[in-house]
Amino acid sequence: MKKGRVNVSIVPDARRKKEGGKLPLKLRITYKGERRYYGTGFDANEEEWAAINSAGPRGELRRIKAGIAEIEKKAEDCIEKIVPFSFKQFEKAFFGKEIQFETLKLAFKAQIEQLESNDQWGTAAFYRTACNALHRFKAKIALEDVDQDFLRKFEKWILGEGLSITTVGIYLRALRTILNIAIDKGSFRKDAYPFGKRKYVIPTGKNIKKALAIDQIKKVFEYPTPSGSFLEQAKDFWILTYLCNGINMMDIARLKGKDIDAKSIRFIREKTKRTKRGDPLIITAARNPHVNAILAKWGKKSPAEEEYVFGIIEDSDTPKVARAKIQQFTKLVNKWMKRMGEDIGFNLTLTTYVARHSFATILLRSGAPMTFASQSLGHSNVITTQKYFAGFDLEAQAEYTKALVNF
Known part of the structure; x- marks a missing residue:
């Protein structure tokens, strides 16, 4: 139907063919030669579309016909009130908000720019990686393309590339956030949301967290390294992570003179600074001769x-x-520690992440209470710590369960 020079119609979008030959039914608005398509949440194949447009469709097709007729009528009513017509005003009237994003890539771009403006460079890089993976799977993705079928096919493609189910979860959690933002900004229909119960459920990987036993830690401490070498530096900073409550390289790099006194090193995890701004958790690690030697060797004198x-x-x-x-x-620390681990004969890749897990595991095995481990790791509550230890050290679990048959 035409309203002045505006044409309103519901059409199958042949550009977005889905599984089973179904096409998404779109609200198409044409004005001065420009066409824009908006999702309706309905799909139909060629035969179903013919039935919908017949005199007496039945069952589900009858419901679809009534639904798209209601959408078309709403669009016509909105256009009646917009003089002169503009797509911007139509979107605001029809959806309640102006459409912010037309493609998934634009939605990701906006989120990445927002994160970078907040100096959240790591999180921004994570979203960029997820966006690149999604667009390697499909070159051009409209927001309405993201449905349960798309998500299942993406999962299958990722696994076919030799990547893990954990990677699928990582990428799709980023995508889920983008869709939530798009819904809030009026760019994605809430009733078309593909995630959730009885829809697509994002898989979670079961990582067995790896840690060294105390005798293996001893081998790291005693491993010979040339004085002043990259290997010595890597070993010392790995040990610093292990001894100072699992502190990561980001937080080590940001330690300042004010964070260190004669007895301790204090820091706030960079990872939680933004989320815990109102109530920051200060982690305190006790100094000992090993820590003191590392500070003296690699740190500035009286910073x-x-x-x-x-x-x-x-x-x-x-x-x-x-x-x-x-x-x-x-990367430099992990590169040299990996070589050390291979030389010693460890059955895991020796990284700073292993140092953090080793600190936590040995702490608990020593008899320290879970609350102390939680405080030392900088977790906001004990539940987080309990989840952190879930699946920890399969070999140790096997050893512990021997007690069940220790007659």
Whole structure:
């Protein structure tokens, strides 16, 4: 139907063919030669579409016919009131908000830019990786393309690429966030949301967290390294992570003179600074002769309160440059520790992540209460710590369960 120079119709979108030959039914608005399509939440194949347009469709097809007729009528009523017509005003009137994103890539781009403006460079990189993976699977993705069928096919494709089910979950949790934002901004229909109960459920991987036993830790401490070498530096910073409550490289790099006194090192996990801004959790790690030796060897002598202790980053670095330096330093440590682990004969890849898990595991095995482990790791509650230890150290679990038949 035409309203002035505006044409309103419901049409099957042949560009978006789905499984079983179904096509999404779109509200098409044409004005001055420009066409825009909006999802209705309904699909139909060629035969069903013919039946919907017949005099007496039945059952589900009758419901679809009534639904799209209601959408078409609403669009016509909105257009009647918009003089002169504009798509921007139509979207605001029809959806209650102006459409912010026309494609999935634009939605990701907006989120990535927002994260980078907040100096959340790591999270931004994570979203960029997810976006790239989705667009390797399908070159051009409209928001309405993201349905349960799309998600199932993406999962199958990722697994076919030799990646894990955990990777599927990581990418699709990012996508779920993007769709939630798009719904809030009026760019995606809430009733077309593909995630949730009786819809597509994002898979969760079951990672067996790996840690070293105390005798293996001893081998790391005693491993010979040339003085001043990259290997020595990597070993020392790995040990610093292990001894200082599992502190990661990001937080090590950001330690300043004010964070260190004669007895302790204090820090707030960079990971939680934004979420715990109103009630930051300060982690305190006790100094000992090993920690003191590492500070003396690699740290600055008597650093000023606001001076970075290890010089991994500089105060003049932009957030992006600082993060790149820390990532490079972490890669260097992991590279040399991997070589050390292979030389010793460990059956896992020796990384700083293993150092954090080893600290936590050995802490609990020593008899420390879960609440102390939770505080040491910087977890907001004991439940988080309990989840953290779920699936921990399969070999240790097998050893513990021997007690069940220790007659």
